[in-house]
Amino acid sequence: YIDFSIPSIAAGTYSLQMEWKGNNSRGILQLSVDGTNLGSTLDQYASGQTYPTTTFGNVTFSSTGTHTVRLTVTGKNASSSSYQLAADLFVFTPQAQTQSYEAENLSYTGTGATASVQTDTNSSGGKWVELAGNGTGQYIDFTVPSVPAGTYSLQMEWKGNTSRGILQLSVDGTNLGSTLDQYSTNQSYPTTTFGSEIGR
Secondary structure, eight states: OOOEEEEOOHHHHEEEEEOBBBBTTTTEEEETTTTEEEEOEEHHHHOOOOEEEEEEEEESSSSSEEEEEEEEEEEEEEOOOOBBBOOOEEEEOOOOOOOOGGGSEEEEEESSSSSEEEEEETTTTGGEEEEOOOSHHHHHHHOOOOSSSSEEEEEOOOOOOBOOOOOOEETEEEEEEEEEOOOOOEEEEEEEEEEEEOOO
C-alpha cells in the first residue's frame, strides 16, 4: 500500500475524487481514509494509457487536521502484467448540505413503459418506484424541486433483483457517472454514488 498525508482539511463532509493514470501494468486497489474503506475496489488496468477520474463517495471529518488516504493493492486484472498503482490528484469537494427526496414522493413520468409505486418494508420510506421496462431507450423522469445552488454528490438507493436492467442516470440531460447494472441474484438494497453535480 501507499499512504498519502492530506494536510489541514477543515471539519465537514466531502466528496472524494481521485485522478489517476491507467495502463496495462496496473493493479486493483481499495481506497481508505483514516483506516476506513471508501467506495468499491478500483481496477486501474487499461489496454492503453488513460487518465480517468473516479469518485469514491463521501467522507466526514469531525475536526480540522491531517488525514491519511491509503491505496492498497487487492489484486489485478487477468490481462494486467503487474500490480502497480497510480495516483495523480485528490479532490475533496465540500458537501455543505444534504437534500434527500423519496422517489415515490416526487413527480415522475415513465416513457415507453409503465411507472408505478411498489410497497416494500425494506425500502427507505417503505416504498420504491418501478419502471416496468422491456427494452432499451425507455426511461423515467423524476422532477426534483428547489435544490439550492451548490455542488452535490448524487447518490441513489435502489432495489436489486433478478429482473433488473442496466441504467444510465442523467441530470438535466447530461449523463452522470457510469452505467449501473441493477441485476442481483437475490433481493438487495444498495446505494450507488454517481458523482458530483452543480445545482443551479
